Amino acid sequence: MTLVQLGPPRLRRKCRQVMVGTVPVGGDAPISVQSMTTTLTSDVDATLRQIAELTAAGCQIVRVAVPSQDDADALPRIARSSKIPVIADIHFQPRYVFAAIDAGCAAVRVNPGNIRQFDDKVKEIADAARNAGVPIRIGVNAGSLDKRLLVKYGRATPEALVESALWECSLFEEHGFRDIKISVKHHDPVVMIAAYRQLADRCDYPLHLGVTEAGPRFQGTVKSAVAFGVLLAGGIGDTIRVSLSAPPVEEVKVGAQILESLGLRPRQLEIVSCPSCGRAQVDVYKLAEEVTAAFDGFPVPLRVAVMGCVVNGPGEAREADLGVSSGNGKGQIFVRGEVVRTVPESQIVATLIEEAMNRDWTDPS
Ligand code: SF4
Numbered sequence: 001m002t003l004v005q006l007g008p009p010r011l012r013r014k015c016r017q018v019m020v021g022t023v024p025v026g027g028d029a030p031i032s033v034q035s036m037t038t039t040l041t042s043d044v045d046a047t048l049r050q051i052a053e054l055t056a057a058g059c060q061i062v063r064v065a066v067p068s069q070d071d072a073d074a075l076p077r078i079a080r081s082s083k084i085p086v087i088a089d090i091h092f093q094p095r096y097v098f099a100a101i102d103a104g105c106a107a108v109r110v111n112p113g114n115i116r117q118f119d120d121k122v123k124e125i126a127d128a129a130r131n132a133g134v135p136i137r138i139g140v141n142a143g144s145l146d147k148r149l150l151v152k153y154g155r156a157t158p159e160a161l162v163e164s165a166l167w168e169c170s171l172f173e174e175h176g177f178r179d180i181k182i183s184v185k186h187h188d189p190v191v192m193i194a195a196y197r198q199l200a201d202r203c204d205y206p207l208h209l210g211v212t213e214a215g216p217r218f219q220g221t222v223k224s225a226v227a228f229g230v231l232l233a234g235g236i237g238d239t240i241r242v243s244l245s246a247p248p249v250e251e252v253k254v255g256a257q258i259l260e261s262l263g264l265r266p267r268q269l270e271i272v273s274c275p276s277c278g279r280a281q282v283d284v285y286k287l288a289e290e291v292t293a294a295f296d297g298f299p300v301p302l303r304v305a306v307m308g309c310v311v312n313g314p315g316e317a318r319e320a321d322l323g324v325s326s327g328n329g330k331g332q333i334f335v336r337g338e339v340v341r342t343v344p345e346s347q348i349v350a351t352l353i354e355e356a357m358n359r360d361w362t363d364p365s
Pocket residue numbers: 274275276277278279280281307308309310311312313
């Protein structure tokens with residue numbers, strides 16, 4: 001694997017770039033966040049409503065499941081009306097791949113473990129995708145690994161996942177088609193990390209990161225953050241999908257937050273709040289929640305410190321754009337390192353908002 005310097009101290013695995021509609025994936029493109037709709041794709045209005053919600057939450061690429069002809073028939077309207085590129089997710093039926101390409105989908109995901117007779121159709125699929133400028137994601141999943149590889153490896157090991165993906169890629173490569181991105185998902189972050197590391201060393205395709213079936217919101221968030229954090233910090237990964245047993249908007253929020261935490265996309269709101277302790281002179285949990293809610297959607301990225309006492313409070317509050325250090329029923333309000341006011345506890349949130357609104361944050365002075 002070759003790493004390229006993206007400005008100190010960031011390294012990124014060198015790979016090809018594919019275009020998923022208007023969104024570049026791989027190369028030096030920013031890492032994109034994607035999600036998947038949970039509606040019946042054949043219910044076009046509901047699907048477009050959910051895509052609009054995901055778009056508003058920051059989703060950059062959306063995938064829709066295509067398990068039936070009714071779903072395939074819905075693709076032209078969905079692809080035409082969505083504001084973000086739509087990927088058709090195809091299992092079992094090669095003919096839906098052609099339908100998705102004809103429908104104007106920005107990409108197609110195929111699962112080599114599930115698509116039967118797929119290998120015979122590769123030339124046709126490669127020709128259709130190439131003519132339409134549509135990339136293909138080879139999406140290997142531990143839960144549906146090719147039976148041949150399950151027999152060979154005994155279970156979905158990193159080696160088995162990688163072999164499945166690279167075998168499928170080789171079929172496309174035989175026909176000169178390399179407009180490919182790959183995922184090798186597993187529910188266990190340790191296996192998943194090992195699989196992506198191996199894959200990163202053995203090909204130059206862009207990689208779609210995912211911990212599959214990561215679980216409910218809390219567990220899935222932790223698993224995804226751990227796995228993506230390890231890989232992205234090592235320069236591996238070009239687009240991410242957080243899989244949660246929760247509404248897909250949550251997946252997008254978590255994905256965006258992971259990228260922001262790693263400095264891979266500009267921060268929006270960052271709350272620096274202390275965990276509270278026996279010295280706290282304010283209900284820090286409540287105050288942090290209230291400040292978070294009050295600044296949600298604030299148009300300028302800000303770092304806001306919410307601190308429970310004077311031990312670390314003034315230091316953190318001074319480092320942030322805005323901050324409060326609490327004590328004795330009052331809050332010292334900081335703006336860009338200076339104490340500007342001291343207000344009663346009940347006025348802390350309103351004062352922070354007022355101070356935020358009164359500044360031109362684009363002016364660095
Ligand atoms: S800032 Fe004060 S209250 Fe908060 S954790 Fe630190 S010492 Fe405790």
